Amino acid sequence: QPLMIAIDGPSGTGKSSVSKAVARALGVGYLDTGAMYRALTWWCLDQGIDLSDQAAVAREAASYPLEMGTDPAAPSVSVGGRAIDAQIREGRITAAVSQVATNLQVRALMRDKQHALMQQIASATGGVVAEGRDITTVVAPDAQVRILMTASEEARMARRSKELAVEAESTRSQIVDRDRIDSTVSQFHTAADGVVTVDTTTLNFEESVEAVLAIARG
Ligand code: C5P
Numbered sequence: 001q002p003l004m005i006a007i008d009g010p011s012g013t014g015k016s017s018v019s020k021a022v023a024r025a026l027g028v029g030y031l032d033t034g035a036m037y038r039a040l041t042w043w044c045l046d047q048g049i050d051l052s053d054q055a056a057v058a059r060e061a062a063s064y065p066l067e068m069g070t071d072p073a074a075p076s077v078s079v080g081g082r083a084i085d086a087q088i089r090e091g092r093i094t095a096a097v098s099q100v101a102t103n104l105q106v107r108a109l110m111r112d113k114q115h116a117l118m119q120q121i122a123s124a125t126g127g128v129v130a131e132g133r134d135i136t137t138v139v140a141p142d143a144q145v146r147i148l149m150t151a152s153e154e155a156r157m158a159r160r161s162k163e164l165a166v167e168a169e170s171t172r173s174q175i176v177d178r179d180r181i182d183s184t185v186s187q188f189h190t191a192a193d194g195v196v197t198v199d200t201t202t203l204n205f206e207e208s209v210e211a212v213l214a215i216a217r218g
Contacts, residue, residue, distance in 0.1 A: 012156025
């Protein structure tokens, strides 16, 4: 039975780096579902598609040529053979991604695609760590291990500002406003039934990884 680990939470909790480290420690694959929404956003903008045209964006979601590299030591994202790992982290994508992610037709397609990818990765590597906003509740509610990573707003803003080398306050819109919009379609601020909360406010990176591994190892 492959080990399925689902990790949700808002940005700035350390979710991505912890998920990758946990996947490496367990020797299993890694799926960054946020990167899939980011890649779709990049693709639509590149194709000149108006993100407010929900039907047009949903059509692209069904057909965009996405390839996810799921090795946790070197995860990668490309569309149509073009690597867009750096591009999808740009501020213009971060600012636009929620508009794509609140498109319900897009979410239904992503749910199916992500569920299938998790199965594929898990059967190839013996397991998978998938992270996002709705993995524990919608994409893989059947995962054996389901974790919600949280942290105080101050801690999350401080982490993001360190990452981007900018003032903490200037990350407020990226962190708080994006969460508010994302929260309208996914529930990732409080743990659903059966989901274990890991609050990383006072934990460093290693402690956060250990906390998740301890839960995964039961
Ligand atoms: O995790 P990351 O910040 O890269 O996610 C980018 C965006 O993708 C989120 O702000 C959210 O709009 C969307 N997302 C989502 N569901 C997921 C993962 C990400 O709606 N499972």
